[in-house]
Amino acid sequence: MEPTTTSCPRRPPVWRELLLGLGLFALYLVVDSLGGSGRTHAAERNAQWISRVETRLHLDVERWLNGAIVPHHTLTVAANYEYATTYVISALLMLVLAYWKTPAVYRLARNSFVILNLLAFGCFVSFPLMPPRMLRSGFVDTVAQDATVGSWGSPLVAHANQLAAMPSLHIAWALWVSVMLARLSHAHWLQLVSAIHVAVTVVVVLATANHYLLDAVGAAAVVAVAVLAAEAWTAEPGQLATADEFFLNVEDGPNAQNVGGYVILDPGGGTCPSRDDIRDLARDNLSAHPRFVSALDTSGRRPRWAGLDTMDWDLHITQIDLPPGSDQEALDGVVAHLHAQRLPRDRPLWRIAMIYGLPHGRAAFVVLMHHCMADGVGGVDQVLALVRPTVDPGATQHRPPGRLQSVLAIAAGLGQLATDGKPSVVLDVGAGRTSLGTVQLEFDEVRRLAHEHEVTVTQLLLALVGSAVAAASPQLTERCRNRLRVSVPVLLQAPGACDAANSTAAVIINAPARAANPTDLLPEVTTFSRALRSPTRALASRWVMSSALRMVPAAGRRAFAHTVYGRRFFNGIVSNIPGPPGDMFTLANATMAEVYPLLPPAPGAPVTVGALTWGRKLGIGITTDPDVLDAHDVADGLRTGFRTALARTPRPQDTPAARPTAPGQPSSSNSRGAPQARTRKSLARSRGESRASPNTSRS
Structure with missing residues (x-):
């Protein structure tokens, strides 16, 4: 090969x-x-x-x-x-x-x-x-x-x-x-x-x-x-974009940079697909995606994708059988181990694992690909080729900024990035192990909660993560002075709209981290996350990654990646990933009951959280350094925080504005302006996961 x-x-x-x-x-x-x-x-x-x-x-x-x-x-x-x-x-x-x-x-x-x-x-x-x-x-x-x-x-x-x-x-x-x-x-x-x-x-x-x-x-x-x-x-055919090469450069030691997800498959009275079924499905549907059938060629001045004469599908699709009686925590441990393994660079940079032995005849489907192949959003879009009914990933529906607007925004963003702060403390690095926790929430409840507090889903997620981390490790948040420095990926264009596989840019903001009702943290989150509403930092970050680095020699690009990505600039990553429209999806005729994103931790940053909207659920994957923070403790804290926030937030029918008014009395909602227009605007803001142009972002 x-x-x-x-x-x-x-x-x-x-x-x-x-x-x-x-x-x-x-x-x-x-x-x-x-x-x-x-x-x-x-x-x-x-x-x-x-x-x-x-x-x-x-x-x-x-x-x-x-x-x-x-x-x-x-x-x-x-x-x-x-x-x-x-x-x-x-x-x-x-x-x-x-x-x-x-x-x-x-x-x-x-x-x-x-x-x-x-x-x-x-x-x-x-x-x-x-x-x-x-x-x-x-x-x-x-x-x-x-x-x-x-x-x-x-x-x-x-x-x-x-x-x-x-x-x-x-x-x-x-x-x-x-x-x-x-x-x-x-x-x-x-x-x-x-x-x-x-x-x-x-x-x-x-x-x-x-x-x-x-x-x-x-x-x-x-x-x-x-x-x-x-x-x-004069770009060489298949040349790896600098924004993609960046994640090859940061993969050092135990820091495997793999994105992907894992799915709990429910056979619905039948049987889950076998490894051979998944192999045939992948061969029939992924062969059309060049990077799934290409390996990195590093013999030239820049890495490039080179197509393979033959493709060994069995090498990329494996089977794991869990011991009888294995629970969700055991499954998370196996998936965390797979997620942390570096992919061999002499073959296509992806793998699929089928995990059997779950209760009620269920199985887990795990797909991983190197970050240089796709970011979180692009990874979802590539895996959609295996899903039925077929889903068109779509494209950005907003006009990108004009050239002059982009130049001015990049100039302003570079100044903002140069003056942005750093974490209040640089955290210790563990032994390179990872732990994984998962949470599944009803997306309608998430959206309602965000709507009631007039925030976006991303802002609500930041508050939930800050509260959960504080509950899981008060000592950690005390060291950070109750404030985490968080990198939030922002989608700038539709995956596939350019040569780079990574179509996002990162905006780094502060997030409160206290053991409190997450809704009590939302005012601070709203203030800190104003940077997400402006495209300037994201455009500047993207320009540096995709354009400026092209003039830098290979050694300089590696040094830059190791310098800016990790614990010296942020403590964690929180990403809200848009999912496909629709309510019910199958994989090889098995229902996709639970779907969780898998995002790689940055070197020295102890927590990475990815949230993926899938049907009517919000699946959250939490990756941590167990020497600093336990992922299952964070997951438990996030569930508890969400239940607390829901319990303390009245439903619309319980609010005075929702009760019918007596004849002749003014409606409280009307006294505050047109409620329908305001509601539509709030719902659009609170969903937060639609593909957006830089001036709206994914936040």
Whole structure:
């Protein structure tokens, strides 16, 4: 069972690449020919504006660096030649090396280099900028002073375009070389040398008074856009998206990152399906889903999905027989053990287990897949292929935000993420074991309770979890100062709407954790969860995961994943997963009586809670680190908290507003506005699990 891989990309003809380079240079000459007094005046005005902005931001370091280098002739000459030569030499070497060594990387390098320069040329035309050395501000033009060969200091290029400071092509090319080297080689020493070259280039272009510091910022932006555009343009078939690769990187040691669910099957007087029945069902229905019949190929610069010549279905579908008399807790223990096992990476990253020996002839169906294949929502949608009646997962019904809205939201979200707090305490890490608890609630009661308190189902779930954790371990919540830092996944688009299997982003919020009636915690939950009502954090988080990380080398992506995902930033995960519409579903002719989601714990975060709406039930799966918190204690606390909240919340027919009024008396509901419109709005908010656009989220 070997992955079938595509043939190695061929090198494009040299003559065609040289022609492309000459065309790019010819375009630069056209831009260079633009001149006139009006352009010079505009360049000077722009330079003065840039100078004022830098002064206001305390970034005006050019004069200090220029004054520091001028008295040292040898250092000045060295800086001049570094300025005139190294960015060209390094870029040419990068292109030649990639062309000779790795044609696939060469295509990415060439495309991004062309886009980079086209963007820069556009900036030169639309925003001419005079460098500091041309201003009458006391700067010394070191390149001209020492007659540097290869620059305007010599007759060779005396007529070079000198009003093209934004962005700095010197810095842009040097930074581009560093990014491309990360695609070509993972050698740390090479990355270090490249980083030093970028740093030296930044200092040199400022010290020689050829650029402003903001020109370097412009260069970084141009490189980012160019590389992202080229990545999208030249992506390898089946390449793993960075948002999906993230969960491969965080799977370290005992932290298996498997999503899925388990189902209690009721034969209804017959018999539950056998392992062979499930194997045939999976083979007939999952073969059309590429990732179920593909393995990861890690031989290239990025992991990619590669289809298999043959598929061993028996290897992925197993049978477990429980001892006679096994109860729900024993079943949870077996499922927790399966959930915690890492899936072998030399085969498709999923497995199914049929567990027999439950009372009344019931059986359990457990499906697990690696988080890089799907998130919680995507996992549900993929498994729906096995369910009858067939269900169309559907698509997001809301228009996504426009491009400008997205850009502004991402910018705001990045600022919010940078200033968000951290947990009040970093909890101890256990031995890597997991425990599992399950709770099934009537969804109509959950929805009614949320409606009566004018909150969403997700907000109610946060209150229930906070109350249950406090009841299960008062010492833990006391250490956390009665406040958990919780990661809440937010659905941004329908699964399958993009190349990434993970279509959610995480928003981290505080949640109260006290041994109290959960409804007493709802005011705090409502305040803390305001971040869920705005798309900015989710969009920014998604942009970092799916776009920004594409420019980061593999080692950097791994380091980022280990840094941000886990106990240093949050204590747990709470996810409300939308289920399919309908009341009754079967799997291989057996009724799906109970359905529970299985979500992986984050490294060092002791509790993960997933809630899945299935028919008229809300199935809740609770995964914990038993060395810190017992899942069954949390499950018991959640049941108790829900019963307490229901008992203390009057039913609609028991409230004064619901009782009939005497003739001539005003209705209390009418005195508060249109009750039907208000009820419809509250119900829409309280369900909370519909597929939503970023501006409504799943919260």
